[in-house]
Amino acid sequence: MQQAVTASEPRPRAWLTVLNIAFYAVLVVLLALFVYYLYTFRDTIALDLPVWLQGAVVTVVLTVSSIVLATIFGFIGALCRLSRFRALRWIAFAYVELIRGTPILVQLLLWGFGVNIALANIGFDPYNVAYQFLTVLQSNSILPSSSVAFDAAFYGIIGLSFNYGAYLTEVFRTGIQSVDKGQTEAALSLGLDGRQTMRTIILPQAIRITIPPFTNYFITLVQDTALLSTLGGVIEIQQVTTSLASPVTGDANLQMFIYIFGAFIFFCICYPLALLARYMEGRIAVAY
Amino acid sequence: MPAFSVVLLDFLDGAKNTIIFCVVSFPLALLLGLLLALMSSSRTTWLRVPARIYIEVIRSTPLISQVYIIYFGVSGLLAASGLAVYVNTWTAGIASLALNYAAYEAEVFRAGLLSVERGQSEAALSLGLTSGQTFFRIVFPQAIPFMIPPFVNDLIYMLKDSAIISVIGGAEITTKLDVWRVRFSSNPLPFFALAIALYLILSLPTSYFARNYERRLRAQQ
Numbered sequence: 001m002q003q004a005v006t007a008s009e010p011r012p013r014a015w016l017t018v019l020n021i022a023f024y025a026v027l028v029v030l031l032a033l034f035v036y037y038l039y040t041f042r043d044t045i046a047l048d049l050p051v052w053l054q055g056a057v058v059t060v061v062l063t064v065s066s067i068v069l070a071t072i073f074g075f076i077g078a079l080c081r082l083s084r085f086r087a088l089r090w091i092a093f094a095y096v097e098l099i100r101g102t103p104i105l106v107q108l109l110l111w112g113f114g115v116n117i118a119l120a121n122i123g124f125d126p127y128n129v130a131y132q133f134l135t136v137l138q139s140n141s142i143l144p145s146s147s148v149a150f151d152a153a154f155y156g157i158i159g160l161s162f163n164y165g166a167y168l169t170e171v172f173r174t175g176i177q178s179v180d181k182g183q184t185e186a187a188l189s190l191g192l193d194g195r196q197t198m199r200t201i202i203l204p205q206a207i208r209i210t211i212p213p214f215t216n217y218f219i220t221l222v223q224d225t226a227l228l229s230t231l232g233g234v235i236e237i238q239q240v241t242t243s244l245a246s247p248v249t250g251d252a253n254l255q256m257f258i259y260i261f262g263a264f265i266f267f268c269i270c271y272p273l274a275l276l277a278r279y280m281e282g283r284i285a286v287a288y
Numbered sequence: 289m290p291a292f293s294v295v296l297l298d299f300l301d302g303a304k305n306t307i308i309f310c311v312v313s314f315p316l317a318l319l320l321g322l323l324l325a326l327m328s329s330s331r332t333t334w335l336r337v338p339a340r341i342y343i344e345v346i347r348s349t350p351l352i353s354q355v356y357i358i359y360f361g362v363s364g365l366l367a368a369s370g371l372a373v374y375v376n377t378w379t380a381g382i383a384s385l386a387l388n389y390a391a392y393e394a395e396v397f398r399a400g401l402l403s404v405e406r407g408q409s410e411a412a413l414s415l416g417l418t419s420g421q422t423f424f425r426i427v428f429p430q431a432i433p434f435m436i437p438p439f440v441n442d443l444i445y446m447l448k449d450s451a452i453i454s455v456i457g458g459a460e461i462t463t464k465l466d467v468w469r470v471r472f473s474s475n476p477l478p479f480f481a482l483a484i485a486l487y488l489i490l491s492l493p494t495s496y497f498a499r500n501y502e503r504r505l506r507a508q509q
Contacts, residue, residue: 019333019334020333023333023334023337024333027337097492098484098488100491100495101487101488101491101492101495102448102484102487102488102491103448103449103450103451103452103462103487104448104451105451105452105454105462106451106461106462106465106480106483106484106487109462109465109466109469109480110480110484113469113473113476114469114476114477114480117473117474117475117476118477219348223349223350223351224350226350226352226353227350227352227452229352230455238350238352238353238356241353241356242356245356245360249360249364252361252364252365252367252368253365253368255360255361255364256357256361256362256364256365259353259356259357259360259361260357260361262353262356263349263350263353263354263357266348266349266350266353267345267348267349270347270348270349271344271348274344274347274348
């Protein structure tokens, strides 16, 4: 049926082929124009690219540490939501609803300017704790010299991972629930206990299902680290971009270029990741 | 501490502005998204590739960068060419939300239109309807029920993402929160509680509606 429909379609006419070739020619010209646009600002790039790349490194470090913490939060949350105890189920439910009902920006501000101050009032200072801890390890020189930057990064990572933990809770929960109930029953009847069933039977199957949404959240997490620029002190890509652009408000073209280049760096990180995610998704779909 | 009623009124004003941002931006995003979806499922390269490029670029860059580009970058260029009257947070905020969400809505439209069985359009075409009639009278009306839950979800996402407009001072809830928490920086938690409560009041009923609707839709099938 599908074959017949495709076969009956008229073959592309000659002028359409020409039009397509013309399109790719236009596309190449546009790409060349973009490269030329970058070239006209080569002095700015030569001067500022190292700073931007440092920002990119900070973004990657923030993303990776947040996703690790968020996975832990999400896993605990999913186990709580599927727990036998009603209190745990309710806590996990409230956590998910509260986080998913409010903007991540407000949550980050809450961690960075609300919880931060409240905890400082009762005497908790993460910079001091980290300093003491690393002094014991004789390597406190790896800490940034200002506690403002450290605190912003610390509470930023907590805020990001607390937020993404809620989304991952749902991802993991649906992953675990989507494994057929017969699998559990079979494992239990073969004599495995509850923990063994979870670890050796359910989780390996659930992980396959959770990989596509997980990678999607990873990509949005890279983009959401840009919100940490509102906390001040976290020198990631967006913070670098804003602080490079704000002194040049008189030169509208240069300002525009700096903002575009900042977004371009995000694009260079996120688009390959998205392509990789799509490729993996295709592989996983095939494997079943 | 200021009187509670003063703070509450200010935050309610912010909530009004948040709603205005969403109510104006979302239909714009839907229109542009439909256009992008039609373009990206077209067979003509001239339409398909530009739409794909737009969607990929928007989805691979953070909204906050786009807000900065539109508010500071584009308005800087406008002001430099003597068009400074068009520079304000309303236009920049609505433009960035609409342009950003159009890319996401395009994907929703595409998935929704694909979910309508191919036989429907074949039957319509074989009955002599033109392709325009087939799309607007047969395929599109059947796709709408499938698209409503993701649209409502995206509306809630937009409600939350409108907080990002606070970086340019959009006078919505988060901007109010910023003003008050800086003025009373030794005890900012009450203001956070108020802002969070407002966002929850706006978002939770909507998400329950979406979930209920989805459940009923699934039960119908």
